Amino acid sequence: MTAPSFPPLFSGLAVEGQIDPFDKACVEAARGCDAGLVVYNLGANTLQAALVFAPEVVLADAMAMMPLCGVGFQNALGALAPPEVAVHLDWAGGLRINAASCGRLRVAASGRDPAAEPDWLVIGLELPLWPTSDAPGETPDQTALYAEGCAEVDAVDLLESWVKHTLVGINTWQDEGVAPLHKEWRGIAHGIGEGVEIFGETGTFLGVDEKFGMLLRREDTTRLIPLTDVLEGS
Structure with a gap:
């Protein structure tokens, strides 16, 4: 397998076996690695990767990187997969291909204070390539990439494309603010x-606020669940 190639300012770090790229990326970020590190593990059945960010905004605003990476994934797969393959995003990071759950995004940061600027933020991608069961009909709400008409999509190409499309999204976010991301995300949001x-x-999931917090309608009240609630770690 050829090593993936990333845009300038991004660098790759391959890990193998049972090493989780998300955990490895968090360790490297805490050690002070440069932003743009892409840690990846391209197994036979799963694509796992993680991006390290060094936000220059408070955490509540930096959390936009999670939906941004989700849109980047949708754009990346859309460029490689047959046109009939549909990708949607769950609010909390789940990925859906042709309506069934297919992997997820994860997020961690150096701290949890929404009003503080984090030293680092990591977004992880986990994508099953092949079904774990020989009887996928037993779990119709779960799927894998190659079970959805995407057998010609190479994992290395998909990883490269995800990073490239995410970079395009970052540049747009920096130049134009969060509004274009909101528009694109809402078009592929699930539920x-x-x-x-x-x-x-x-x-009832009513939508999101300007910082992608979930607006949840419960009987006579609407509650805001901030996106920072999906952060992993302490």
């Missing part, structure tokens, strides 16, 4: 207007 369960709460 808006529908009943959802999130962090043990149920209600």
